[in-house]
Amino acid sequence: MKKYIFILLVSVIVAACGTTEDPLPSNVVKNSEGLNIDLEWSTGGSSSQSMEDVDLDLYLEKDGKVIDESTYIQFEQVSILDHYADGEYEVKVKFYDGTKRADYSLFVNGFDSNENILFTSYFLASDEGTTLTYLKIIKEGDEYTILDL
Structure with missing residues (x-):
């Protein structure tokens, strides 16, 4: 009997220490x-109207060098x-061209992630012509720490 209690106790301890x-x-x-990193914006109307009103650009830099950029007349991604x-x-994020206020959103996620x-x-x-450094991302292997500047 003591043997079974001992085995049960060891099993519980091993399971608890998983x-x-x-x-x-x-x-x-x-x-x-x-x-x-996705960039979208709104000027108060539809998405297509917002892209007509304002053109924002998105840049990814490391050590002062551009690694990736998205400078299209559409929502951007790097x-x-x-x-x-x-x-x-x-x-x-750069306010490249436009005549209206632009409320923008940066969506950061891992590949194939819905979060x-x-x-x-x-x-x-x-602010036309203004470029802002908005985020700092620290890459360590497969972990990315995102800091809002």
């Missing part, structure tokens, strides 16, 4: 493929791919 990962902080994304070097990256970290801000019509 390895579980701590949850990631809300500003950290873990993804083995990389990270997407990515940090898994094979990029570890280190600090900056996400910059976004959302950052929002705005440009006034008088």
Whole structure:
């Protein structure tokens, strides 16, 4: 009988000591493929009207060099791919052209993920030509820490 109690006790201890990962902080994304940063904006109307009213551009830089850029007349996207070097990256938003206030959103997520970290801000019509460094992203292997500047 003592043998069975001992075996049961050892089983309970082993099960209780199982390895579980701590949850990631809300500003950290873990993804083995990389990270997407999407930029969308609104001037108060439809999406197509907003893209007619304002053109924002999105840049990803590392050590002062542009790694990825999206400068189309549409909503923008840049990515940090898994094979990029570890280190600090900056996400910059530029008010390239426009005549209205633009309320913009940056959606940050891992590849093939439906979960976004959302950052929002705005440009006034008088900010045309202004570039803001909005996010710093620290890549360490497959973990990305996103800091709102």
